[in-house]
Amino acid sequence: MKSLYKFAKLIRYHSMECIASCGSGHVGGVLSIADLLAVLYGKIMNIDSSNPLWEERDRLVMSKGHCGPALYAALALKGFFPIEELRTLNQNGTRLPSHCNTLTPGVDFSTGSLGQGASLAVGVALALKKKNNPARTFLILGDGECNEGQIWESAMFAAHYGLDNIIAFVDQNKQQLDGDTRDVMSMENLEESFLSFGWFVKKVAGHNLEKIEEAILNAIENKGKPSLIVLDTIKGKGWTGAEGKPKVHHLPFTEKDLEILKNEIGLLGD
Ligand SMILES: Cc1ncc(C[n+]2csc(CCOP(=O)(O)OP(=O)(O)O)c2C)c(N)n1
Numbered sequence: 292m293k294s295l296y297k298f299a300k301l302i303r304y305h306s307m308e309c310i311a312s313c314g315s316g317h318v319g320g321v322l323s324i325a326d327l328l329a330v331l332y333g334k335i336m337n338i339d340s341s342n343p344l345w346e347e348r349d350r351l352v353m354s355k356g357h358c359g360p361a362l363y364a365a366l367a368l369k370g371f372f373p374i375e376e377l378r379t380l381n382q383n384g385t386r387l388p389s390h391c392n393t394l395t396p397g398v399d400f401s402t403g404s405l406g407q408g409a410s411l412a413v414g415v416a417l418a419l420k421k422k423n424n425p426a427r428t429f430l431i432l433g434d435g436e437c438n439e440g441q442i443w444e445s446a447m448f449a450a451h452y453g454l455d456n457i458i459a460f461v462d463q464n465k466q467q468l469d470g471d472t473r474d475v476m477s478m479e480n481l482e483e484s485f486l487s488f489g490w491f492v493k494k495v496a497g498h499n500l501e502k503i504e505e506a507i508l509n510a511i512e513n514k515g516k517p518s519l520i521v522l523d524t525i526k527g528k529g530w531t532g533a534e535g536k537p538k539v540h541h542l543p544f545t546e547k548d549l550e551i552l553k554n555e556i557g558l559l560g561d
Pocket residue numbers: 317319320321323355357403404405406432433434435436437462464466467468526540
């Protein structure tokens with residue numbers, strides 16, 4: 292577990308390094324999913340960086356596609372491409388656009404238009420099931436994103452087809468682009484809504500690696516239904532310029548900030 296905590300710190304650091312190379316980015320939503328990505332890429336997912344298109348690899352759909360830098364950091368740390376490439380975010384000719392794209396080694400699905408990743412993921416899960424492919428599909432949604440009608444169409448579809456090979460996560464960081472999710476359009480009853488659609492539902496502390504892992508293992512054991520794990524998170528977790536502050540969706544972030552962050556998350560002492 293100690294190495295997993297270190298992995299989470301490294302994902303935080305390198306995703307913000309990626310953003311610092313541009314001078315600004317989706318700081319809040321990137322930092323709130325660092326811990327989930329640490330558990331998925333550090334403990335759960337069956338993947339092979341030397342064979343990124345391996346037929347039985349687990350699939351991940353980052354439906355909140357604006358959080359590409361968090362995924363890029365996890366993939367670089369797992370060896371899908373060199374860490375130095377993280378500093379090419381959004382540059383001409385880069386393989387790392389700010390929103391997820393299949394240009395990037397290890398990224399199977401292009402996303403960015405909120406809601407679409409859910410339809411994509413349920414389609415992928417159905418196809419895998421029909422092919423008797425044991426791969427699982429992991430889907431990462433934002434809580435603001437759940438305002439999209441497409442999420443609920445996908446929820447209905449996954450339950451009807453008994454897609455127990457899909458595990459969705461909602462990063463419930465309580466903010467979206469221009470304010471608190473409860474003010475823009477309340478999703479307070481998220482768990483009840485998915486339950487009523489026939490899903491297996493769990494809610495966990497979204498920065499606790501042990502709890503996240505336990506919930507995923509429970510979801511994997513659960514058969515016959517799709518699973519949803521709601522992660523109670525803090526937008527901007529780990530960076531004093533964002534954590535616990537209002538409107539931290541898209542912020543400036545400089546090389547100097549990166550040095551401060553490095554100290555704050557205790558990366559130096561490990
Ligand atoms: C269909 C669509 N509408 C609007 C946007 C612009 N947009 C980008 S991020 C965002 C807010 C998303 O909030 P949330 O899902 O809570 O993400 P997080 O807070 O985790 O970053 C919006 C509205 C978009 N990308 N796609």
